[in-house]
Amino acid sequence: MESRFTRIVVENSNTIVQMWIKEIDSLKEVNYTATISDSLYDSTNREFAEVIFTSIRNQGSTNAVEEFSGKIIKLGWPLSYITDGLQAFRRVTTDFILSQSEKVDTDYFSNVLSSVNHWIEPIIRQLVNDYTGSWENILSLQRVALQELSAPLIPVIDGITIMPLIGTIDTERAKLIMEGLLQGVIKHNSEVVLIDITGVPVVDTMVAHHLIQAAEAVRLIGAKCILVGIRPEIAQTIVKLGIDLSDFATKSSLKKGFTSALEITNRTIVDLESKEEKVEKLIHLLQGE
Amino acid sequence: MTPQSFVTVYKEWDIVGARQIAREMAKELGFNVVDQARIATAVSELARNIYLYAKEGQIHYEVVETMNKKGLCVRAVDTGPGIKDISLVMQDGYSTSGGLGAGLPGVKRLMDEFDIQTKVGEGTTITTTKWVRL
Ligand SMILES: Nc1ncnc2c1ncn2[C@@H]1O[C@H](COP(=O)(O)OP(=O)(O)O)[C@@H](O)[C@H]1O
Ligand SMILES: [Mg+2]
Numbered sequence: 001m002e003s004r005f006t007r008i009v010v011e012n013s014n015t016i017v018q019m020w021i022k023e024i025d026s027l028k029e030v031n032y033t034a035t036i037s038d039s040l041y042d043s044t045n046r047e048f049a050e051v052i053f054t055s056i057r058n059q060g061s062t063n064a065v066e067e068f069s070g071k072i073i074k075l076g077w078p079l080s081y082i083t084d085g086l087q088a089f090r091r092v093t094t095d096f097i098l099s100q101s102e103k104v105d106t107d108y109f110s111n112v113l114s115s116v117n118h119w120i121e122p123i124i125r126q127l128v129n130d131y132t133g134s135w136e137n138i139l140s141l142q143r144v145a146l147q148e149l150s151a152p153l154i155p156v157i158d159g160i161t162i163m164p165l166i167g168t169i170d171t172e173r174a175k176l177i178m179e180g181l182l183q184g185v186i187k188h189n190s191e192v193v194l195i196d197i198t199g200v201p202v203v204d205t206m207v208a209h210h211l212i213q214a215a216e217a218v219r220l221i222g223a224k225c226i227l228v229g230i231r232p233e234i235a236q237t238i239v240k241l242g243i244d245l246s247d248f249a250t251k252s253s254l255k256k257g258f259t260s261a262l263e264i265t266n267r268t269i270v271d272l273e274s275k276e277e278k279v280e281k282l283i284h285l286l287q288g289e
Numbered sequence: 290m291t292p293q294s295f296v297t298v299y300k301e302w303d304i305v306g307a308r309q310i311a312r313e314m315a316k317e318l319g320f321n322v323v324d325q326a327r328i329a330t331a332v333s334e335l336a337r338n339i340y341l342y343a344k345e346g347q348i349h350y351e352v353v354e355t356m357n358k359k360g361l362c363v364r365a366v367d368t369g370p371g372i373k374d375i376s377l378v379m380q381d382g383y384s385t386s387g388g389l390g391a392g393l394p395g396v397k398r399l400m401d402e403f404d405i406q407t408k409v410g411e412g413t414t415i416t417t418t419k420w421v422r423l
Contacts, residue, residue: 170305202333234326243389
């Protein structure tokens with residue numbers, strides 16, 4: 001029975017494709033953005049139809065399907081393009097086979113339905129799998145990217161390291177910050193670590209707690225932590241929360257924190273240019289006399 | 290944009306969503322930057338308590354207006370374990386989770402009005418409001 005239906009469909013593929021494309025075209029206006037050009041939409045639809053028929057002819061070969069899904073994913077088209085297209089194909093094909101048959105009873109009808117489903121299902125399964133695979137892939141890449149961003153350590157000069165924090169701190173990230181700090185302090189042999197929270201939008205008791213613990217851990221391995229970049233509104237909320245940062249060295253800006261880190265490491269910044277200027281002025285003065 | 294009137298909290302990242310809405314509403318209402326930070330932080334505390342102690346609940350937002358003032362009312366609702374001794378949890382430093390224990394007393398200080406309704410085994414509702422300073 002199924003091979004007979006296959007023959008009907010394959011022999012009349014042109015008619016079916018035309019009917020199908022007409023249905024699909026009516027979907028474009030409702031579903032998809034106008035940014036897809038008509039010619040691209042048209043050629044993709046024809047390719048889609050070709051893929052479906054290849055799959056029917058080869059009884060579920062998935063090579064062509066895989067290639068096609070890769071292309072649609074690259075184009076960034078929604079999954080609904082594929083599912084809608086296959087639903088439309090199911091409707092059109094069922095109607096067509098029924099219209100070609102003389103006697104239609106319930107048995108016959110259910111045979112037609114099950115054959116058509118049999119063609120469509122492996123295609124849907126493959127395409128949906130490919131799509132979710134690509135989403136999961138993107139998600140895990142983003143997770144890795146986020147993790148790399150989550151606790152960066154910059155050794156600026158001997159003994160001084162900066163950890164600039166940007167964005168929300170959740171428990172996962174708080175853990176990474178702690179680990180990164182301790183490893184970094186040991187690796188770079190830091191005496192002072194500046195934690196810059198300029199880019200942290202909210203400092204609630206959880207974030208404060210983690211920062212306090214991190215500073216304490218850094219102190220235990222023999223280095224010093226300075227918290228910098230505390231915006232005025234953050235300073236005020238920390239005070240209202242009743243959080244005691246008195247054991248924690250804090251500075252309003254990274255610049256001030258860095259200066260104090262230099263002092264701790266017995267260093268100071270010398271402005272070479274201004275000295276030269278002073279000498280020049282002195283020479284000038286002397287020459288003038 | 291019509292303000293969303295509540296969010297459900299059951300994952301840690303819902304806390305971020307909850308306070309973002311609070312901050313946006315606060316900004317729109319004309320709160321200054323310091324008050325926006327206070328409200329966002331208060332919502333963060335309440336949402337985290339839901340996540341930690343009740344597992345699931347909601348943060349509701351409401352713009353309140355009287356004759357001569359307007360403000361933002363935030364309500365944290367959960368059907369978790371409830372709180373046995375309110376005066377205890379309102380003490381600075383009291384925590385059953387090894388936290389700082391500064392959340393609830395902190396929220397009370399950050400906001401203008403603060404009320405807890407709770408029953409052991411039934412849940413907790415905390416209602417808190419901040420008025421726009423004119
Ligand atoms: N929604 C809640 N349901 C049940 N218990 C709560 C809830 N919120 C707070 N608590 C209790 O109150 C205590 C104090 O809360 P809080 O001041 O936020 O400090 P922390 O969260 O750091 O412990 C918590 O440790 C917990 O036992
Ligand atoms: Mg808390």
